[in-house]
Amino acid sequence: MFDFTKAQQEAIDTLDRNVSVSAGAGSGKTRVLVERFVNILRQSLRQSGKQVNAADILAITFTRKAAGEMKERVRRRLTELEQEDALHASFWRQQLELLEQARINTIHGFCNSLLKENPVEAGLDPAFQVAEEVEMDEFLLRTVQQFVKQGLRRGDSDILRLADEYTAADVVKQLLLAIPKMDAILNFGDLLQPYQAKLNEKNVLQGQLQELLQELAEDRMKVKASAHRQKLELLREHLPELLKAAADSVKSENMTLLDSYVGTLAATSSDKAVVKAAKEILQQLHLLAADAAALELIPCWQQALVACSAYLREQQELNNMLGFDDLESRALELLKNNRQVCSKNSSRYQYIMVDEFQDTNERQRELVYLLCGGDKDRLLGHKLFVVGDAKQSIYRFRGADVSVFARVRRDIAAAGGSNIVLDDNFRTVDKVLDLCNLAFAALLGEDRQQDVYFEALNANRATDILPEMLAIAYDKESKACRREAEAAVIAERILQLHTEKQIAYEDMVILLGALTAAKSFASALQQAGIPYTIVDGKGFYERREIIDLINLLIFLEDSSRSLELAGVLRSPYFAVDDESLTALFLELNRQEEQTVTLWQLLQQDAWPLIDYQKRCRLLNAVGRLRLLRQYAETMPLPELLHTIVDVLQLEPLLAAQEFGLEKLANIKKLIALAESYTIEKYGTLADYLLRLQQLRQAGAREAAAADMTGCASVTIMTIHKSKGLEFPVVFVPALDARSKGDTDMLRFNADAGLGIKVDMGGELQDTSVMLAIKDIEKQLDSAEKQRQLYVAMTRAQDRLILSGAYDSSSKSRSENWFSSLRNILQDYDQFLLKEYEAGKKGTAVKSAADLEQVLVTDELLQRIKPLPEYGLEWQRSLSATALQTYLDCPRCYYYQYILQMPGYEAVNAADASGYLPAALQGTVIHKALELLTNGYEQEPAFRSALQAYKVQGSAARTYDMYMQYINGPLYQRLQEAERKAEISFELPLLQEYGITAVFSGYIDCTVFNSDGTLTIVDYKTGVPPAAGEPAPGYIYQLALYQKAASELWQRPAALAELHFLQNNSCWQLQDCSDRLQEVAELCRDIFSKRRESEFTVKTEYCKNCPFAYFCAGKE
Incomplete structure (x- = not known):
């Protein structure tokens, strides 16, 4: 029997009511889930009445990997019990057999199974396919582009109006961004209402501005003689015009007039409050002018969204394709609208367990409630067990809503259930945990009325090693290279730990908020001779160098594939610039009725106007592609791939690029996989391309070659990717990094409505609804970033090393993770603060189109020569x-x-x-x-x-x-x-x-x-x-x-x-x-x-x- 804490044992044994578990980082929740599953079976064995079997338990996990691990752990426990409990060995053997039928799956896997079992009731073709994420993204892009293009061709007034306001490309982009919230937008009701409510304030604001204008004019003599006084005199002279403009502020010319007189005022001590108030009202009137313009555009957006939603569904049915979001929505529709199916599935599962509940959404909650008791709004029955940690909710970008977990915890308490807290941490040493407890009590707060609040963790491992903070000071001259300087410091620290403390490279990880900074840290490690692996979350077949080669193979098999050919031309193989490609596609559109392909166009003499140098590059590309097409007609697949490597000089080309050796290793892996395929299936190029398509449809996640070399290396990964993992030494750098601004022209919030930008005098301006949504999003993003930091810091087992950069020439501190932590820890002495100064050198990065012809030198060939073939592939x-x-x-x-x-x-x-x-x-x-x-x-x-x-x-x-x-x-x-x-x-x-x-x-x-x-x-x-x-x-x-x-x-x-x-x-x-x-x-x-x-x-x-x-x- 395992040793469990009192809280863990309570979570395992409480089977007669609904239970929620708040499981802090490293608190052993997976052990609890597994043992609870087994305990349900054990208690069923002891009780008279209907026996509960493994197939009667539904367990929902966040990832397929977690589902597989949980199933295997349950299998091991059942095997142990079969051997230990001789009296009931046949029962445990039966449960082992039934385990194969048990639903231990992701929410999407469960929804898929539910729909497959009830396709007629769900209104689906039984042979529907679930598209991989990348494939679905491509399908949505292609379909929305078709939708907008068709709308423009047939003269759809709504699409034409939006394209005129934003451009057709931006309409496509915004419709794509709206798809995850499409149902919520269309069910919102009157999208104009929030704008009309704001415009109802117009008369009051106009009156207030008129009063303030008169006050400024009348009190001008109280202001000392100055430039400000002269502006007030001008305001007095034009007061009648300004009052008239204020009364009709919706007109752009009136707002321009008011800006020229009120917007330029500089307040003095005597009229500071009046000027400030006038400017604030003027700003609100600007927003109302934008809101008035939105009254014309919102109906266009609404009609476009309705039509786009219908078109997407039609195309999905034609292609027999569902995405992950569709699985959820269609499964929920099925359970809501078909009481028989809902009742059957609710009765089928005696216990329901959901892991990582902090990262669910409202739709998933409704689905779980329907399975519990048939009501999407009320939690009925006593079969629900949810585990989560609100402090680790970091998937808003995938639709996760941490408030859902808070609601379910309240519902469980209201229904007489138990809310249990697992606050013993078995992963992290006490010094690191003490720092986390101090920092996050301040950052997250401890108000239990909030959806997310901090609960301190108790350490179970002691150490004398203090956590570290590496502070990189920079000034105006060294600001550009501050990240490179930080990366160099971290590389030096990793070397010290490796050589002086004998810490293995594979025991160290660098966690980043986003992989945009990965190149700086990878370059620093490379220069220091430290092996590293970048875990980017992309599948092997999604990597850029692999996509480029697959695009080339697709073109060689079928020359009519113009988009793939464009991708090949734009790749580093030929580095054709976007301007040339745009000119070629415009010419294709001109010849659209003749159905000319890009390859056919390239064979013609009459190219569009392209300058001499770019024309030469295109001619070179066409010549080599023509040669490869000839080879493709006769060569077997492996020989063709090796010929491509030779003709395009891929080895020196890729090796000369940043991270070129990893890219080259991936290319060699693809060739090895293709050779293996040819040996086993006697496959042709067409067969292999079909196989690649099947792999993507099946969601194959082949690892990159760099991850499979077997070499001990430092890992670089995102915080999101590290969720659920642990490492002896964790570096959390770039704490000063800021989020990038957005270019969204359309946003939705269930409380505020549909926010848009409108064209005001040639510039896109936020409406009041858009600003309100941005404020809401800013608060939610800020809160989630704090939770990301919590996840990152609690991955550490033995050592935690934080780092960031700050402007030493500035007296003020900008708000970011780094400054917040420094403020919180300024009087804390249980960590080591190390100061460094950034240098003065920066690094330039070139795009593929900027690359000159690669010069194959002896030095370059020496870099390639020691590169091994793809690992020990036969062992991988x-x-x-x-x-x-x-x-x-x-x-x-x-x-x-x-x-x-x-x-x-x-x-x-x-x-x-x-x-x-x-x-x-x-x-x-x-x-x-x-x-x-x-x-x-x-x-x-x-x-x-x-x-x-x-x-x-x-x-x-x-x-x-x-x-x-x-x-x-x-x-x-x-x-x-x-x-x-x-x-x-x-x-x-x-x-x-x-x-x-x-x-x-x-x-x-x-x-x-x-x-x-x-x-x-x-x-x-x-x-x-x-x-x-x-x-x-x-x-x-x-x-x-x-x-x-x-x-x-x-x-x-x-x-x-x-x-x-x-x-x-x-x-x-x-x-x-x-x-x-x-x-x-x-x-x-x-x-x-x-x-x-x-x-x-x-x-x-x-x-x-x-x-x-x-x-x-x-x-």
């Missing part, structure tokens, strides 16, 4: 097929996956008896079954498969095997449910077993059962097992596929089957956990080897080995 990524190869013959595995040698190619022809070579036979049948699943008829599917692999001869025996299977009972059973063919995956499937490698593969057939589970089918055309189990490689492959499918679809994969086509037999696997443990052991065995001699030869495989021509150990 594995496929199920690779494991089978290793089991067949370790030496064959070594040649194919480590040396990546070419094997001899089998002849693509049937023999005289109609048999194809074994490998080709399997490939053809797999392809035919894939086409069959995707809608082909039986005969065309097989013919197309033969054509795809250029098979010669009749292949009659292979055809017989294919037909015998699809007309047999095994395949006929599959046709009764929804299926998907050839689902690809790249996932770290064995992390819980200590294997971090990414596993890849293709699941032949995924069956979506009516009960919400999955069945996995893998086709085998080889010899079926005579008796008992199939070959271990087949079983391991099936276990990995079962695990991958569950991860991909967030559904339990209850069954996995091997279908042997030679005799229509089937072998089934239900629980894959033991097999995955065996796979992990096998991986450890493989990874322990380095030399060829360690990879032994199995001679029984030699006759089928593609490397027999080379292998010295063959028979």
Whole structure:
């Protein structure tokens, strides 16, 4: 039994009422969640009546990773209880089996499952796809651009008016920004009402200004003779005109007149109050003038938003696509509007647990309340358990609303539930925690009536090491390089800790509010010879250098893809400037009726007017692209990629850029992945591009090469990315950084309404509603930034080092984290303050279009030469097929996956008896079954498969095997449910077993059962097992596929089957956990080897080995 604090035990044991837990940083909330889950089952076992099973508990986590970790921890506890509790071992074994059906998922994963189970009731196509975030962003941009473009073409008065006021591009931008709040905006009601309410104050303000003008004119003689007195005399002379202007202040010419007389007044001691009041009223009248202009524009915005919302929904239905926000809204609609579905799901879950509740929103709260008791506004029942920490709510940009957590805590208390506080910190040493307690009691306040208030944490670890603050002083001359100076100081401190205190680089992290400052710190580490990794939250396929190369591949496959070609031209490969590209696209628009593509335009002689130097750059690009297109027609994918590297000189080009070695490592990784794909799937360029699209749709998050080198390094990451993590040494620099201004022309707040900017005399000016929203946002942003700092500082286990810069030449201190902390800590002696001075040198950064032709020097080549190929790739990524190869013959595995040698190619022809070579036979049948699943008829599917692999001869025996299977009972059973063919995956499937490698593969057939589970089918055309189990490689492959499918679809994969086509037999696997443990052991065995001699030869495989021509150990 684990040791828990009194508060933790209370959270675990309180099962008879609703519970909220305020879990401070490092307070062990994950242990509590897991043990509460297990305790629910334990108490159910002890009580008479209906038994609660693992599948009756709904657990919602913030990320898929957290869901996976929680499920694995629960699995380990259930396994322990099965071994420890002999009396109830069968019960715990049953719970282990039911755990695969348990809903431990993200909110979006749960919503997805709910909609998949009830597509008709939700009004959705059962085959709807959930778009990855990047894909959805691209879809929304493209769709909103189409919406605005179509509106302009058909002369839509609202779109035309808005485009005239803001430009068409800005209308697109603002509509995109409005999408997350679209429903709230459209449900607000009368959007004009806030403006009309303000304009109702106009007469009062105009009267007050008239009175003040008269007072200034009458009392002018009380002011001493001065320039100010002369202005008052002029005001007296023109008083009638000014009074008339004040009475009709909406007109811009009247406001200009009033500005020229009142706005220029400099108050003296005698009339200071009157002048100040007049200026304030004048400013309010300016706002009212903007509000009056908004009365014309708000209806335009409202109509545009209504039409855009309808158009987006229409396009999503046409494309059968939902985003994460859509999952929430459609699931909520389903539960609200269908009482039967709501009642079924509310009854289904006896207990509901929600983690990270501080980062939920109102829509998610309503959804949870409906699941609890069927009422979105009232918390009914006693099944809810929420865990959160308001002090760590930092996801407003994703729609999180910390007030929702506060409301739910109040609702729980009002319903007789328990609000429990976990205030014991087991992560951070006392000296760091003391500083945090002091700082955040002041920053966050301790008023318990507020939504967020500070609760002190109790330390459980002691130290003598004091936290540090590094203060970088700068003046006007050194201001520009203050961040570089700070980065250099931090690099020096990291070296000291590493060399003098023997602290490993991987135990140190630099946390930033935003990654915009990452380059300064990375450069400083690089110059100091300190290895580092930037964790930017982007997937491998979203990195700029990878996108550039993928765009090039897309163009080489299909020259009509003008947008991708434009991306290639704009990339560092060719560095074509935006002005030239704009000229080309304007020419394309002119030739729109002729449907000319960008590539066709580039082949023409009549280019738009582009100067000589830029024209030469374009000609150079066209020549090299034409050459690459010729290569792409004949070369296999791996050879094409290596040719691209040579033709475009990617190695020196990328190595010469900032962080070029990391970029080059990523390119090499992409090439390695493509080579692996070609080996396994005999894939073409078109096949590989389709695979990349599938990976994005499946949400694949391949790690960047720089993160996978295995080298111990300092981590640079954002505070958001660090949430939930901990590090022995934490640096929190750039505390003086300020937020950037915004260029939004439209904002919404549920209380204030829709704020816009309007054109007043050629300048966009805020309306009163916009200013009110900005004030609200400023307060919310400021509060969240304080919480971000709390998250950052509480990541530290042993050492905390803060840093920032300040202007030593200024007497006043600007408001930022750094100045606030210095003020709070000025009398505190339990931290070390170290002062430094910034130097005088700065750094310039050039864009791709500014780059001159890279000169390939010996020095540059020396920088490239020691760069290793992408890590030990064979230890970082594995496929199920690779494991089978290793089991067949370790030496064959070594040649194919480590040396990546070419094997001899089998002849693509049937023999005289109609048999194809074994490998080709399997490939053809797999392809035919894939086409069959995707809608082909039986005969065309097989013919197309033969054509795809250029098979010669009749292949009659292979055809017989294919037909015998699809007309047999095994395949006929599959046709009764929804299926998907050839689902690809790249996932770290064995992390819980200590294997971090990414596993890849293709699941032949995924069956979506009516009960919400999955069945996995893998086709085998080889010899079926005579008796008992199939070959271990087949079983391991099936276990990995079962695990991958569950991860991909967030559904339990209850069954996995091997279908042997030679005799229509089937072998089934239900629980894959033991097999995955065996796979992990096998991986450890493989990874322990380095030399060829360690990879032994199995001679029984030699006759089928593609490397027999080379292998010295063959028979």
